[in-house]
Amino acid sequence: MPFHFVPGIHPPNPQADNESTGSAWWFVFIGRQLVLQQATLTPLQVRALAPLGLDARRTQYLGQLNGQPCYGAELPEDSVLPPQLVARELRSLYGVLANDWLDLAGLAFQILEWDRTHQFCGHCGTPTQAAAAERAKRCPSCGLSQYPRISPAMIVLISRGDDILLGRAPRFRPGMYSLIAGYVESHESLEACVVREVQEEVGIEVANIRYWGSQPWPYPHTLMVGFTADYAGGDIVVDPHELTDARWFAKHQLPDLPSEASIARKMINWFVGQS
Known part of the structure; x- marks a missing residue:
């Protein structure tokens, strides 16, 4: 239809x-x-x-x-x-x-x-009411408006020639790897988030950060913003609190990957298709 x-x-x-x-x-x-x-x-x-x-x-x-x-x-x-x-x-x-x-x-x-x-005001605890002219919850006591929450997160495809960096999180199904990702912090640009998350999770440096695309991910309110970046130096040092493994894979010898519906898989498929 x-x-x-x-x-x-x-x-x-x-x-x-x-x-x-x-x-x-x-x-x-x-x-x-x-x-x-x-x-x-x-x-x-x-x-x-x-x-x-x-x-x-x-x-x-x-x-x-x-x-x-x-x-x-x-x-x-x-x-x-x-x-x-x-x-x-x-x-x-x-x-x-x-x-x-x-x-x-x-x-x-x-x-x-x-x-x-958002049934109650986060400031004074008063039960909220639906706003008349927009999708918002409004407090009748203090006037605070609360809108549907969106949590921006970056996801980055890091390449080194024909190799791609993939990591494995503890929550993944056995054998699955994906791209490095993380949530944006307060007063942080998306590009700065890329640099910080990559450094924190795998210890390397990246350059030439470029926007690729985005995808809403309702689990429960994430907006995934995709970037590509080039490897710029350093050895992989995995943060054990975030990942169990991270390594370089040749683009035609990849492990088990996320669902075709995810932005991670779409980005990986795009990279593999590049000549």
Whole structure:
């Protein structure tokens, strides 16, 4: 199906009246699992969740998808799904769902997580209220506004001729290596983050840092910003708190790599394809 998504914060009609406004797209989560129609492994397209026996503890309007309302919803952890529905961990759906579906599911997951974790003002503790004109939580007492959180992180492909530097984190599946990555600190540029993280994690110096691309990564609110860099000197010294191993690999003799859906894999594939 064609995808035309228009973000929004105000539903066209109150959700209570959704029975009379036609079907809507629902990105429904139980924890980190996305609820799908079992027969098609696609998000729910229904008028409302209640007729399915689903009682959402929070919902957020996301916008219009192909002219139909689009919502995110969170169910209690002990919810029992009807037999025509199935719940799958969101990360496991890369390569199963179309990228457009995954993008909207990621948006829904991030907005629901923000809604859940910003019920109270971080300054004075007063219950927050939804802002009228923007997606924000506003404190009626002190006026503090809290927006959906985005945590920028850099990821860098370091090359030395036809070799590429890859590291292995303790959380990776056996045998898997990936690019060096890390979160940006306060008052730090993305380029400075590249230099610092590389020095901290593998002890080498880099030069010619260049922007490659970016990818939202909703686990739960990261924005991955990709760079390439050239090896500039030093020996690999692994930080054991971050990595279990790091080494140079020839670009045509690579180990097990991250999912094709990740920016890390996209960058590695791009490098391998360079003449």
